[in-house]
Amino acid sequence: MSQQHSDAAPHPARAAPGGRPRDKTIDDRATQAVLTLLGRGPYTALTMEAIAVTAGTSKPALRRRWNSLPGVVVHALISVLGTTPTLDTGCVRCDLLAGISNLADGLTSSSVANALPGLVSDFAGDSELKAFFFREYFEPRRNSTRAALERAIARGEIYKTIDMELTPDLLAAPLYYRALFGHQPIDAGLAERIVLSVLGGIASPDGNRLH
Incomplete structure (x- = not known):
């Protein structure tokens, strides 16, 4: 069964608001987190929270780059392939x-x-x-x-x-x-x-x- 995602559609990574320096390592860490979690369980079990914890970051940091869970997964797909x-x-x-x-x-x-x-x-x-x-x-x-x-x-x-x-x-x-x-x-x-x-x-x- 498909996951139901209520977030907006994914967007390319965006700069952090308020002039804060953007942590450029989050993109790579998020990709590795997605791959790690997919190696442990199915796509339907993925959550933004699990990706954030595994990547050593926060859900807001992920959402500043991708507005939805599938957006993070597509980013991982592009990074690998x-x-x-x-x-x-x-x-x-x-x-x-x-x-x-x-x-x-x-x-x-x-x-x-x-x-x-x-x-x-x-x-x-x-x-x-x-x-x-x-x-x-x-x-x-x-x-x-x-x-x-x-x-x-x-x-x-x-x-x-x-x-x-x-x-x-x-x-x-x-x-x-x-x-x-x-x-x-x-x-x-x-x-x-x-x-x-x-x-x-x-x-x-x-x-x-x-x-």
Whole structure:
């Protein structure tokens, strides 16, 4: 069951009022606290109070940065997974493998994946939270993948006619699917298998650096 959050939608971190110096370590401590608590229990058990205590800060300090509990969790998600993981190496396979491996590693090396089902459920009742998630995390990562695909098109490695909305989905969806449902593991070779499977459908005959 989704958590019910009565707070306003999350916002990026804001400066402390009254001219007080802002404690820049709280952001990192809050992220670590979220990961620690998700490693101990489910997303539905998270509270701002528990995060504050674990981070060694206060609820008001957290609320000055994020107006809601999901806002803190989205911040932790961004901190772990990043927003621009796809490199520019001059090789489409290398670029995409770096980006998808980043996602796979983040989902398996931390407890952040434990929050995904609850966050997705929260989106259904909170359009502002969903917009925040898409703006701050989801779309930047997709744009990183699109940029790699556009570079590959310019080099003649993949077809110019690929669907630029569908292809990023094909690359990332298997990882999110397994993180959400847990029906199969995110194993060490999955990222490479995904990339090679997708490239098998979009590589041009002249692509010469896919393997």
